[in-house]
Amino acid sequence: MKYRSPTSESCGVQAVLMLLGLGFMGILVALPMAVIFVEAFRQGWQTYRDALVNPQALSAIRLTLLISAIAVPLNVLFGLAASWAIAKFDFVGKRLLITFIDLPFSVSPVISGLIYVLLFGANGYFGEWLDAHDVQIIFAVPGLVIATIFVTFPFVARELIPLMEEQGTEEEEAAIMLGASGFRTFLSVTLPNIKWGLLYGVLLCNARAMGEFGAVSVVSGHIRGHTDTIPLHVEILYNEYNFVAAFAVASILTMLALVTLLLKSLIEFKFAREIRAQKG
Amino acid sequence: MQFFHTLKKPSIIPGFGLTLAFTLAYLAVIVILPLSGLFFKASALTLSEFWQTATSDRVMHAYKISFGLSFIAALINSFFGLIIAWILARYHFPFKKIVDAMVDLPFALPTAVAGIALTALYAPKGWIGQYLEPLGVKVAFTPLGILVALLFIGLPFIVRTVEPILQDADRELEEAALSLGATRWQTFRQVIFPSIVPALLTGFAMAFARGLGEYGSVIFIAGNIPQVSEIVPLFIVIKLEQYDYAGATAIACVMLVASFILLFIINWLQSWAGKNPAAA
Numbered sequence: 391m392k393y394r395s396p397t398s399e400s401c402g403v404q405a406v407l408m409l410l411g412l413g414f415m416g417i418l419v420a421l422p423m424a425v426i427f428v429e430a431f432r433q434g435w436q437t438y439r440d441a442l443v444n445p446q447a448l449s450a451i452r453l454t455l456l457i458s459a460i461a462v463p464l465n466v467l468f469g470l471a472a473s474w475a476i477a478k479f480d481f482v483g484k485r486l487l488i489t490f491i492d493l494p495f496s497v498s499p500v501i502s503g504l505i506y507v508l509l510f511g512a513n514g515y516f517g518e519w520l521d522a523h524d525v526q527i528i529f530a531v532p533g534l535v536i537a538t539i540f541v542t543f544p545f546v547a548r549e550l551i552p553l554m555e556e557q558g559t560e561e562e563e564a565a566i567m568l569g570a571s572g573f574r575t576f577l578s579v580t581l582p583n584i585k586w587g588l589l590y591g592v593l594l595c596n597a598r599a600m601g602e603f604g605a606v607s608v609v610s611g612h613i614r615g616h617t618d619t620i621p622l623h624v625e626i627l628y629n630e631y632n633f634v635a636a637f638a639v640a641s642i643l644t645m646l647a648l649v650t651l652l653l654k655s656l657i658e659f660k661f662a663r664e665i666r667a668q669k670g
Numbered sequence: 671m672q673f674f675h676t677l678k679k680p681s682i683i684p685g686f687g688l689t690l691a692f693t694l695a696y697l698a699v700i701v702i703l704p705l706s707g708l709f710f711k712a713s714a715l716t717l718s719e720f721w722q723t724a725t726s727d728r729v730m731h732a733y734k735i736s737f738g739l740s741f742i743a744a745l746i747n748s749f750f751g752l753i754i755a756w757i758l759a760r761y762h763f764p765f766k767k768i769v770d771a772m773v774d775l776p777f778a779l780p781t782a783v784a785g786i787a788l789t790a791l792y793a794p795k796g797w798i799g800q801y802l803e804p805l806g807v808k809v810a811f812t813p814l815g816i817l818v819a820l821l822f823i824g825l826p827f828i829v830r831t832v833e834p835i836l837q838d839a840d841r842e843l844e845e846a847a848l849s850l851g852a853t854r855w856q857t858f859r860q861v862i863f864p865s866i867v868p869a870l871l872t873g874f875a876m877a878f879a880r881g882l883g884e885y886g887s888v889i890f891i892a893g894n895i896p897q898v899s900e901i902v903p904l905f906i907v908i909k910l911e912q913y914d915y916a917g918a919t920a921i922a923c924v925m926l927v928a929s930f931i932l933l934f935i936i937n938w939l940q941s942w943a944g945k946n947p948a949a950a
Binding site for chain 1: 677678679681682683684685686688689690692693694696697700701702703704705707708711750753754756757760761763767769770771772773774775776777778779780781782783784786787788790791796797798818821822825841844845848854857879882883884885886890903904906907910913915918919922925926929930932933937
């Protein structure tokens with residue numbers, strides 16, 4: 391029996407808290423994850439494989455990869471620019487700017503899609519102009535990309551801003567004084583300092599970009615083989631009562647989520663050590 | 671770009687004008703303009719039109735469902751989330767790292783995947799549903815199902831805001847309380863709990879806000895029966911599918927204002943938590 395510190399609860403209370411906490415987690419979080427894989431493999435490996443390699447599933451996978459390949463780098467670029475401006479300089483309206491950057495997180499995914507339908511849809515502000523120039527955004531890939539950029543907008547910036555604020559400006563100032571250009575300073579001084587935070591932001595941004603449902607669903611129009619992403623494909627299969635295929639496709643997204651969490655934990659571990667090393 | 675420099679403190683680090691200009695331009699194009707488009711569209715409605723759409727019987731019921739269930743879910747999550755944060759911050763048990771990482775699963779798992787997984791669990795023949803059915807408890811396709819989905823997506827907000835406070839808490843205060851003759855429960859109530867109230871309220875508000883806008887995880891399990899289990903985001907989508915853009919806009923405006931008020935409250939709570947010496 392371990393020595394019990396006087397500022398901890400009695401063993402009975404500890405056991406009850408553990409049971410309540412882990413029980414709640416088990417039912418609410420672990421079971422849903424387990425059910426996805428069980429349902430996906432309900433009819434065996436062959437059916438599972440068929441659900442993933444059929445042309446519509448493959449086209450959904452390709453589209454999702456394409457969307458995140460556009461949305462994530464753009465938001466990384468934005469995150470780097472925003473955190474440089476915000477963390478390395480003092481200026482009027484800084485806090486307000488940060489609030490605006492966080493804004494997409496508090497907007498319902500459905501509304502995130504709606505705002506672009508109102509702008510670019512057939513009856514939208516730019517609808518006629520787009521139609522006249524034969525450009526389609528809503529119910530087409532560009533709409534999916536823009537809606538995804540919106541919902542993943544803050545991830546990289548909000549990871550980098552506090553990190554770069556904490557690191558201050560001394561190292562950059564030293565580099566500049568020694569004659570390095572701004573860009574060179576960024577590459578050789580700032581980037582190595584923020585690389586884990588950046589990776590962390592990219593990871594979360596990518597997971598959301600690939601998994602977004604609500605916003606994408608509103609602008610997609612659900613044109614099979616053209617505008618259905620992986621999450622939308624899951625919905626289509628599910629609504630057709632093709633449950634095994636729906637769960638099979640959902641299982642790739644679940645694995646993406648698990649890999650994201652694993653890498654995230656690894657980075658947190660690594661990150662904590664680096665931050666301690668920098669401070670020590 | 672010279673204009674920006676009049677707003678900031680002098681610095682030898684270059685790139686302020688460029689990065690701030692890019693940040694503002696990107697923010698304006700992706701977030702500010704589309705969101706103001708929504709309010710602009712709403713302002714084209716007459717007051718009575720707006721009022722009629724935003725307060726019709728069906729949507730009033732959806733408000734009740736969305737606000738009521740998000741509130742109840744955030745309340746239940748506050749209780750269990752506090753327990754989970756407590757055991758993660760203070761106890762040692764096997765696989766703790768995995769449990770800790772799993773708390774973030776609702777953040778990482780695409781909402782549509784969560785939706786079909788929860789539905790499969792709570793459907794009358796599902797793993798959990800089959801035991802509830804004989805008891806006369808129906809979860810899937812009822813408001814109770816919506817509650818389960820909102821519990822799932824809201825849990826990490828509470829745990830992740832409360833856990834760091836518990837970890838960094840000054841144990842000496844607890845020892846002092848103990849040496850002055852307080853029982854463990856008194857110490858919790860009068861010493862520990864007051865110090866985590868700001869964080870708990872922040873987590874509550876975040877979970878509540880997320881619940882209001884949630885779409886993907888809810889629509890599969892809700893059954894979406896008008897005036898019974900229909901949430902506001904779904905109602906916006908239905909309006910859009912009927913090409914009733916004005917209606918969708920009016921309701922979206924109401925929800926957007928609600929989330930902005932919550933965002934304001936969350937920011938205020940966070941600055942309160944930052945100032946609270948007990949929580950620091």
